[in-house]
Amino acid sequence: xxxxxxxxxxxxxxxxxxxxxxxxxxxxxxxxxxxxxxxxxxxxxxxxxxxxxxxxxxxxxxxxxxxxxxxxxxxxxxxxxxxxxxxxxxxxxxxxxxxxxxxxxxxxxxxxxxxxxxxxxxxxxxxxxxxxxxxxxxxxxxxxxxxxxxxxxxxxx
Ligand SMILES: [Fe+2]
Numbered sequence: 001x002x003x004x005x006x007x008x009x010x011x012x013x014x015x016x017x018x019x020x021x022x023x024x025x026x027x028x029x030x031x032x033x034x035x036x037x038x039x040x041x042x043x044x045x046x047x048x049x050x051x052x053x054x055x056x057x058x059x060x061x062x063x064x065x066x067x068x069x070x071x072x073x074x075x076x077x078x079x080x081x082x083x084x085x086x087x088x089x090x091x092x093x094x095x096x097x098x099x100x101x102x103x104x105x106x107x108x109x110x111x112x113x114x115x116x117x118x119x120x121x122x123x124x125x126x127x128x129x130x131x132x133x134x135x136x137x138x139x140x141x142x143x144x145x146x147x148x149x150x151x152x153x154x155x156x157x
Pocket of ligand 1: 028
């Protein structure tokens with residue numbers, strides 16, 4: 001079957017982007033602390049971006065004659081991004097660190113997708129993966145800067 005591994009990666013992304021949208025929504029609702037007035041609306045922008053990626057990825061999968069996951073149960077069964085019941089005991093920094101790890105997971109998965117679609121010769125999907133990985137790396141840089149860290153180093157100031 002043509003582009004089979006690329007399609008598997010697309011569907012993995014459907015599950016993970018759906019899950020991560022919920023994680024961002026939880027952050028939006030449960031955050032308390034410094035910069036709330038800036039960070040709370042920022043989460044709306046992050047969610048919009050992730051939902052745009054989700055729609056584009058799912059529709060690319062359909063264009064390749066694939067079948068995207070489309071139920072909450074399927075997303076939960078297949079995602080590799082953890083979630084947890086919302087609590088009020090997390091600091092603003094902890095919430096942002098959770099976002100960074102989710103974004104890092106997605107950047108790694110996009111990188112894997114870039115390699116797989118390259119091997120299978122699906123340039124059009126690879127183009128999508130490259131653009132979205134770049135967008136996510138920018139988010140990682142910005143959130144890490146807010147936390148006082150270099151983009152790829154959680155201990156450096
Ligand atoms: Fe809201």
